[in-house]
Amino acid sequence: MELAVWRTFVTVCRLGSLSAAAAELHHTQSAVSRQIAGLEQQLGVALLERHARGVRPTPAGEVFHRHALVVLNEADRAVRAVRDVRDGAFDRPLAIGATPSLAAGIVPAAIRGLLERAGSVRWSLLPGLSAQLHSRVVAGDLDIAVVTDAPPGLPQEPLVESRFLGLDKMVVVLPLGHPQVGRGPVHMDALADQIWVEDNDGSAALLRQHAARAGVSARIDLTAADLPGKLALVATGHAIALIPGALTCALRADVTTVALVDPPTRGIYTLALRRDLHPSAAPLLDQLATAFASVACGSP
Numbered sequence: 001m002e003l004a005v006w007r008t009f010v011t012v013c014r015l016g017s018l019s020a021a022a023a024e025l026h027h028t029q030s031a032v033s034r035q036i037a038g039l040e041q042q043l044g045v046a047l048l049e050r051h052a053r054g055v056r057p058t059p060a061g062e063v064f065h066r067h068a069l070v071v072l073n074e075a076d077r078a079v080r081a082v083r084d085v086r087d088g089a090f091d092r093p094l095a096i097g098a099t100p101s102l103a104a105g106i107v108p109a110a111i112r113g114l115l116e117r118a119g120s121v122r123w124s125l126l127p128g129l130s131a132q133l134h135s136r137v138v139a140g141d142l143d144i145a146v147v148t149d150a151p152p153g154l155p156q157e158p159l160v161e162s163r164f165l166g167l168d169k170m171v172v173v174l175p176l177g178h179p180q181v182g183r184g185p186v187h188m189d190a191l192a193d194q195i196w197v198e199d200n201d202g203s204a205a206l207l208r209q210h211a212a213r214a215g216v217s218a219r220i221d222l223t224a225a226d227l228p229g230k231l232a233l234v235a236t237g238h239a240i241a242l243i244p245g246a247l248t249c250a251l252r253a254d255v256t257t258v259a260l261v262d263p264p265t266r267g268i269y270t271l272a273l274r275r276d277l278h279p280s281a282a283p284l285l286d287q288l289a290t291a292f293a294s295v296a297c298g299s300p
Contacts, residue, residue, distance in 0.1 A: 003071070003072065003075055004035075005035045005038065005039050006039075006068045006071065006072055007025075007072060008021065008025060008027075008032055008035045008036065009035075009036060009039055009047065009061075009064070009065070009068060010065065010068050010069060010072060010139075011024060011025060012032065012036065012048065012055060013056075013057050013061070013065050015054075016053065016054040016055060016056060017053075017054040017055065018032050018033060018036075018054070018055060020054075036048060043060075043064065045058075045060045046058050046060065046061070047060060047061035047064055048061055049061075066138070066157075069135070069138050069139040069140075070138065070159065072139070073138070073139050073140030074140075076140060077140060077276060080092065092122075092278065093122040093123055093124050094121055094122065094123040094124070094143055094144075094278050094280045094281065094284065095123075095124050095126070095141065095142045095143045095144075095278075096111070096123060096124065096125050096126070096142065096143065096144050096145070096146075096284070097125075097126045097127070097128055097133040097136060097137070097142040097144070097145035097146070097147075098125065098126075098127060098128075098133070098145065098146040098147075099127065099128070099129065099130060099133070099146065099147055099148055100127045100226065100227040101227060101243065101244040101246060101247040102146045102147075102148075102244075102246060102268070103125060103127040103146075104227070104247060104250040105246050105247055105249055105250045105295065106146070106246055106288065106291040106292050106295055107125065107146055107288070107291075108125075109291040109294075110284060110287035110288040110290070110291040111123060111125070111284070111287070113287040113290060113291065114280065114283055114284050114287045117283065117287075118280060118283055121280050123280075126142065129200060129202070130145075130147035130148050130149075130150065130154060130202070131152070131154075131155070133145035133147050133271070134147065134154060134155060134157070134160070134271060137160055137271045137272065137273060138157055138159060138160060138273075140273070143272065143273075143277070143278040143281050144270055144271065144272050144278075144281055144284060144285065144288075145270070145271040145272075146165075146268065146269070146270055146271075146288060147268075147269055147270075147271060148168070148202070148244075148266045148267060148268055148269070149266055149267040149269065150202035150203065150205070150206055150266045151201070151202050151205035151206065152201075152202070152205075154269065154271075159273055159274060160271050160272070160273060160274070161271070161272055161273070161274045162269045162270070162271055163269060163270045163271075163272075163285060163289075164267060164268075164269055165268040165269060165270060165288060165289055165292040166267075166268055166292055166293070167265045167266070167267055167268070168244050168245050168246045168265060168266050168267075168268050169245045169259075169260075169263045169264075169265050170203075170206060170210075170242050170243065170244060170245060170260065170263050170264045170265065170266070171242075171243060171244075171245050171248060171257045171258065171259055171260065171263065172186070172191065172240055172241070172242060172243075172257060172258050172259075172260060173231065173234050173240065173241050173242075173243045173251065173255050173256070173257050174234065174240050174255065174256055174257065174258060175234055175235055175236070175237045175240075175254070175255060175256075176235075176254055176255065176256060178240070178256075180258050181256055181258065182258075183258065184258075184259070185258070185259040185260060185261045186258055186259075186260060186261065187214065187260075187261045188210055188211055188213075188214035188216055188218075188260065188261075189214050189215065189216050191218075191240065192211075192216040192217070192218075193219075194219065194239070194240050195219050195221045195222065195238070195239045195240070196218050196219055196220045196221070196222070196239055196240055196241060196242070197220070197221075197222035197223065197224050197230050197233045197234065197238070197239035197240075197241050198220050198222075198223060198224070198230070198241065198242070199223070199224040199225065199226055199227055199229065199230040202266075203242055203243075204220055206242060206264045206266065207220065207242045207264075208220075209264065210242075210260070210263070210264040213262075221239070222238060222239050227243075230243075231243075231251070231252055231255060234255050235252060235254040235255050242264075243257070244266070245263075245295075246268070246292070246295050249295060268292060270285055270288055272285070
């Protein structure tokens with residue numbers, strides 16, 4: 001099996017489209033289809049199935065995808081290692097991933113702490129959802145990811161070491177002038193008549209679970225494309241929203257927060273491969289722990 005075909009398959013899985021993969025790889029769609037068909041013939045099983053918006057891996061395709069990421073990652077590492085030896089220097093940027101709320105709060109603070117102690121370090125920051133970031137750590141695209149165990153939770157992967165930073169209490173973000181502003185921790189039933197906005201399935205699941213425990217339902221009538229869009233709808237009075245407590249220190253000035261009684265929580269974790277760590281990875285992990293500990297999570 002040729003690694004180029006494996007890369008084609010991984011690209012198709014990432015983009016969910018044969019045509020999009022063909023465009024990115026500078027192939028024709030028919031060439032991509034032939035490569036996938038040949039791979040399926042070699043393995044004796046279908047790897048992709050079509051749906052209304054493109055393609056997705058079959059159960060066998062998901063298994064092969066996980067192993068293909070590892071193989072391709074190792075191949076890329078081999079090439080980088082040889083080039084490092086050839087060039088006599090190691091100057092690979094530290095690639096960091098984080099969920100949007102953590103990328104807006106504790107992660108920049110941890111990076112600042114790293115730079116103050118280690119001096120000049122090349123780095124990059126990629127926001128994403130936890131499951132996506134986990135896959136990119138496995139693939140070797142990220143050295144460290146800072147993620148949460150919000151529904152559906154984190155997958156188990158023997159190649160990845162997870163480090164628990166702590167529990168983050170969720171809070172409610174409100175527009176300025178909302179009747180609940182300044183009233184201290186509120187019960188969920190006091191918000192039962194409110195319109196809520198959510199931007200991802202994990203946060204929506206936490207909200208619904210918390211409302212169900214309180215014996216009410218949450219009217220999630222609005223959906224935002226991302227966290228800034230969610231906060232914009234709150235700021236303009238269209239809805240209220242559930243957000244991580246760790247984000248309160250980085251909120252825009254035209255919203256505020258209120259704590260919940262017995263709030264839902266989510267675990268915050270760092271993810272990194274168990275071997276071949278970037279030289280700056282371990283110091284950053286320590287800075288992340290320090291940054292998270294310094295945040296008064298859930299205390300608006």
